[in-house]
C-alpha cells in the first residue's frame with residue numbers, strides 16, 4: 339500500500355479533523371498568501387464552475403477556559419484579543435480586494451470558540467466581513483460556540499447578521515465531567531439550553547464527545563436526551579482521542595483497556611440513540627455545507643485567522659501560521675503545493691474510500707472538465723481492486739474493503755499498546771478482535 343494511504347490513516351488515527359487531511363500530501367512550501375490567491379484567481383485553467391463553491395473559513399482561537407481533552411488550535415481568552423481583532427480585520431482588508439465581487443457560498447467561523455468574543459467584537463467582525471466580501475447570497479453562514487458563552491445579546495446579534503447555523507459544543511452535560519476536564523461548568527446549563535430553544539436558527543448542531551475522563555453510559559445518555567429535547571437539527575458525535583502531549587500513560591494496560599472499552603460502549607449507545615432519533619425524523623442529515631463542499635467537490639476555501647486551511651484546487655492546500663506567530667505576521671502561509679488536479683483527485687478518492695463518502699465522477703467531469711474514463715484510469719492505476727464504478731459513480735468495492743483496511747493497518751506498526759489509537763473504519767468494526775490482533779501484531 340502506498341505511503342499516501344498510510345499517511346491518511348495515520349492522520350485519522352491521531353484524531354485530526356478530516357478536513358485537514360489533504361495538507362499531508364504535498365512537499366512543504368512557504369509563501370505569501372495574497373500572491374498565491376491572486377495567482378489562483380487569475381489562472382484561466384481553473385474551471386469556472388469551481389469558483390461557484392467558494393467558501394470562507396475564519397479561525398478564532400480563543401476559549402474562556404482550555405479543556406484538557408482538546409487537540410485544536412486554541413488559546414486562553416486573554417489580553418491579546420484586541421490585537422488579534424485588529425490583525426484579523428487587517429487580514430480581511432488585505433485579502434478582500436482580490437476577490438472583487440466574487441460571491442461566496444459559505445462562511446464558517448470556527449475555533450477555538452468564536453462565540454466567546456464579546457458582542458461588540460462579533461458585531462465588528464460580521465460588519466467588516468459583510469462590507470468587504472460578497473456574502474449577500476450565502477447558502478450557509480455558520481458559527482461555533484460553547485454553551486456558557488451564549489447570551490441573548492449575542493443570539494440577537496447572530497440573527498441580525500443573518501447566521502443560518504449555530505454549532506454549539508455541549509460535550510457532556512454533567513458538570514462534574516466538565517470540571518474533571520477543565521471545561522467551564524459553573525453556569526446555568528438549563529437556562530442556556532432554554533435560550534437555544536427561544537432563538538431558532540435554520541440549522542442547530544450540538545457537539546457531544548464520547549470517552550473523555552469521567553464520562554460513562556449514564557451521563558452520555560442524559561446528555562443526548564437533553565440535547566434532543568431542545569430539537570437540534572443535528573447532533574455531531576466525537577470520540578475522544580488522547581492526542582500527543584495529553585497526559586495519558588499508554589504503557590498502563592489497565593488504563594488503555596478501560597479507555598477502549600468505555601469508548602466502544604459509548605459509541606454503541608450514542609449511535610443507537612441518534613439512529614432512533616433520525617428514524618423518527620427528529621434529526622436531519624449532516625448540515626455542515628462548507629465541510630461537504632470541501633470534502634466532495636474540490637471546492638476552494640479562503641482561510642483567515644491562525645491555522646486556517648486555504649484550499650486552491652489545482653494549485654495546492656495551505657495553512658495559515660499558528661496563533662502566536664499570527665499576531666506578528668498574518669501574511670505568511672505555509673503549505674503544500676499540489677502537482678495538479680490528478681493528485682488532488684486521488685486525495686478525494688482516498689478520502690471517500692476511508693470515510694465512506696461516494697464521489698460522483700459525473701460531477702468531477704463537470705468541474706474538472708475530464709472524462710470519467712480518464713479519471714477512472716488514473717485512480718484505478720493507483721487503487722486497483724478497491725474500487726468499483728457504477729453509472730459514473732465511484733463506490734467502494736466492499737468485497738475488498740476489509741482486505742484493504744487490513745493492508746493499511748499492517749503498515750502502521752500497530753501493537754497492543756497503540757491499538758486503541760486506531761479509529762476503525764466501519765467495515766472493520768464487526769471483525770472479531772482476536773482475529774484483528776492476530777493480523778495486526780507481529781509486523
Ligand SMILES: C[S@@+](CC[C@H](N)C(=O)[O-])C[C@H]1O[C@@H](n2cnc3c(N)ncnc32)[C@H](O)[C@@H]1O
Nearest residue numbers: 407408409449450451484507545576577578579
Ligand atoms: C471547536 S470545538 C467546538 C466549539 C467550542 N469550542 C466548544 O468546545 O464548545 C470542535 C469539537 O472538537 C471536539 N474535540 C475536541 N478535542 C477532541 C479530542 N481530543 N478528540 C475528539 N474530539 C475532540 C469537541 O467535541 C468539540 O466540540
Ligand code: SF4
Nearest residue numbers: 401404405408412450
Ligand atoms: S472550548 Fe472547545 S475549542 Fe476551546 S478548548 Fe474546549 S473543546 Fe477546545
